[in-house]
Amino acid sequence: GGSVWTSLHMMQELLACAFAACAFTVALWIRYGYGGLLDLLLNHNYRPDGKKIESLRPVSFPFGSLLDMMNNPEKTRDRMIEIARRNGGMVVVWEAFSPVVYAFDLKHINLMWNTDFTLNKTDRSLLPSLRTKLLLGNSLFTLDVARWRHLHKIILRAGLGSRHLRGVFPAVCDGGDRIWMKIDKAVQRALSESKKNHVEALGLELNPGIELHPFCREFAISTITSVIFGDAIDEKQGLRLGELVDFFVRKGVNNPLYAIPGATYIPFGESRKVMQTIREIQAIGDVLIQQRSEREAREEVKRDAGDDADGPSRRVGDGPASTSIFDNLKAEAEKGNLSYDEVLDNVYGLMAAGFDTTANAISLSVTMLSLHPVVQMKVRKEIQAALGKGDGSCKDLTYDVVMSSTDLPYLNAVIKETLRMLPPAVKLPARILKRRTEVNGFSLQRGSEISTMQYQTSAMKEHWGGNAKHFYPERFLGEGGVSVECVKGGRFSSFGLGIRSCIGKNLAIMCVKVFLVNLLTRFEISMASHHSRRNWYETTHEFWNMRCVSYM
């Protein structure tokens, strides 16, 4: 019985593959026609119209570029830059199921940002992925222009706008504190093993035995769920949510299979796993929403009884106690400004967009600071001076210090420089042209997808000068190198470009800063000695060493 079942199962998988292959070809055929299809498959050139643009078919069809990029990011990056230079600043790369034209020249990127590719002339290309639609169907990511405008305003008002961010600062700190205690505990443990007290421990090298990147990820999830729901998520749930969102983003968005209408409903293989993942994310979201509603009800009872024991946020001077983004969106739904589905889809959208990006930004900043001790020392001094009056510890951190443009300029520059060199989103989600558009003599037909690659352009001397490949935060301060102007004109695009750029960027920077202030006021950090720099995205998984610089 078992073997019959296994063969049936295998046959099912084979049939599904055959079905998928046929449907994939037909889908391409319908989209590009017979000639276009042959051109795409046999020719190394993608010919949107008129001039040819060289494509990266040998490494990229159908997913090679991504894998290659992960295995050897620096080599692939340089190769792609080379091809772009030979090609009038354009490269075509096969993404999951369609060719995307990538612009490398600043003038083209400027066009994307400022003039030709504005909101009314482009769309995002997440829509074709049905799996994405299941989780993010009515979210900011996928909506049509008119609805997007409306929703964008509401989400800014709900807490993410620069004028509204003050209200979420306490939630970021509270979410962070819970995770931070882990490091403190690990350091206490290491101290008690070495039989040293805090004073004797100053300057002592310790290894907390905590892996950097998973720790940063927990921090990011905890702070961002605190902002979204008003309560930090419990540890186990947080870790699970991190894994699930990661799996969804990797498998649920990029798989070309999901371009084929029927494939969504194939009930086995990876398709089934992605489906389960979506259900589990939604189940955790439901629990958080339930907890939030219960807490709200309890607080209402307390308020009615005139009991104000919990009081407002313990962080004084930070404006009114915050409500969560979820509460604010729900209130808008009650006023009829959006549907309850839109509330949920956007909450999941913020989680999908915010966790890993922010976690990467944090662990890559820590990595860069470990590799550049002089920069680290300079940042620590700046932080201590900004916190000034108190004992110079992170307890004194306020919203005004974190977000002021003058108090921590060098820390700002360090974060920007990290995001420039190692952008967590290595490329922007493509825009789909709604009309034929000319770029540098290339005529791109309606429906073409176009985008930019942050990881590649950040290494180009045309964008950043001769020191493009070096970590040089000063470039954002205008001291030599490229001036502060470099944040304008499409060079710094790690949060995307134009009106459709990242809505969470201020929140993300706030989280990174809260983390770094906590870290640098307590410890000097360096890479553990066995660290080897094989791959940027791997280094952050290595252990790190810490030296206490203040009393805990």
Ligand code: HEM
């Ligand atoms: C360092 C961390 C982050 C990075 C590097 C990052 C990067 C990006 C990028 C590159 C885009 C695409 C922009 C474009 O197409 O032009 C984007 C969009 C988006 N991000 Fe972020 N992001 C980060 C953190 C966050 C956080 C914390 C949130 C929310 C909690 C968030 C929410 C979003 C949303 C909702 C969009 C879609 C915006 C729209 O379509 O209007 N991101 N982000």
